Amino acid sequence: MAEKETTREAILRACVEQMEEKGYGRTTTKEIAEHAGVSEMTIFRHFGSKQNILLAAIDAHSYLPCIEALFSKHITYQLENDLILISETYQQLMKQNQSLIFIGLNERHTMPEINETAAENPKQLKLFIINYFQEMQHRGRLRPDLDLEAHAMTLLWLNAGYFIASGSSPQQAVTDVTQDRFIEASIRTFARGLTV
CATH class of the missing domain: 1.10.10.60 (Homeodomain-like)
Structure with a gap:
């Protein structure tokens, strides 16, 4: 019940x-x-x-508990698989909170405090990704010369861009590429650029 x-x-x-x-x-x-x-x-x-x-x-719809659980329980340190899992989880959480996200985007200029509150989730996710990349470097699975913050932001922007494009109304949709197809193709290419 x-x-x-x-x-x-x-x-x-x-x-x-x-x-x-x-x-x-x-x-x-x-x-x-x-x-x-x-x-x-x-x-x-x-x-x-x-x-x-x-x-x-x-604040009530923060996705940080789910992200913390993802990184503490489900990461395997297999780069492509992990990045696909991170991307799938991100897309799922963003869709669950789509209404709030678009309200925040629409009101960001009139209420800056919304931006500050809403920015906590991606800031923390970026730190989790950076820490993951550092561990992957320590294990010798990522190139040692990478700008980890820039690459963490690239992964976030890649996923945020797809979410925004696919979250538009059908008349405004930018792409017909399915989420699975997008994640598989983009993560495969992204992961190749990070590996030794």
Whole structure:
């Protein structure tokens, strides 16, 4: 049996759904409250402001626990396989949080604090990848002359670019290349450039 949604969870869900439909600026706390089935006073008691609800939603949907588990339990130090796993996991987590990600992208100029909160996930993922590359160098499986931060960012940008392109509406989609095909082809090429 599914667990009953808490008041806080209902407010966060309602916030995301309303902002996805209307945008941050056109969504009111009254609409969020109605959609969550609570009073507007309950929203202010839990969060204080509409902005705080959005920041809490972003924080609640952090993918860092999944990334930590990936790197601590599933990495095999087989470069191509690991990079494919990292990319597949990244795409899955981004799709799960797609609504929040696009709300954040749309509001990044009006609410810089959203950028700061949302940037924590990719910053931490970059550090995990750099540490992974350092260990691979230590094992003699990566070229010793690599700029590890630049290559970690290349892997992130590669995956972020595919997510953004595939997350567009069908009329705006840039590519028909499936996720599996994209990851396999791009990671194979990327991994070749890193190896000894």
